[in-house]
Amino acid sequence: GENVEQHPSTLSVQEGDSAVIKCTYSDSASNYFPWYKQELGKRPQLIIDIRSNVGEKKDQRIAVTLNKTAKHFSLHITETQPEDSAVYFCAASISGSNYKLTFGKGTLLTVNP
């Protein structure tokens, strides 16, 4: 089955700096890669996703890049703010009739004011 590795497990940055979280996946058939944000005590919520037919996607301060050859994808957050502090999860899936996501272990991002 699919295996998703996520690094780092914790990341601390100063407000205004950029943050990068990296994930690798094992199954070359995977073609959908979402990122979820989970604030303390809350549910995971989708913040951005990318499909294998594109290499990069941006949404304001958030961007995701995908390298299918190397089987890795990354989340980039620019101009970080204290409200970006949360646990971020990457995931991978094979599109089809059953959308099973395999999640990474998560990255605790702390943005210091």
Next chain:
Amino acid sequence: DAGVIQSPRHEVTEMGQEVTLRCKPISGHNSLFWYRQTMMRGLELLIYFNNNVPIDDSGMPEDRFSAKMPNASFSTLKIQPSEPRDSAVYFCASSWTSNEQFFGPGTRLTVL
């Protein structure tokens, strides 16, 4: 839309007792997922259903865990008998063909 609804939000029980967690997916979604989240193991997929049919239950830890989806608007996850190591937050999520999974608020289970 009310989103995915889970009940109860918190459950405290004693070892050996039966626990039933409930989930109502978003109307129109055809896939439903049960996850368990702990500090040590992260977010684990326990089982998922597609069109009310269980597709993959390989994540169910052992026979003490069972899940049902009798119709498109309701699912249960049952633990019998419960053990302290079952203490975790259990999330239910649902999705349609967009791949995006919408999570419920979770049930925090504490087994004493």
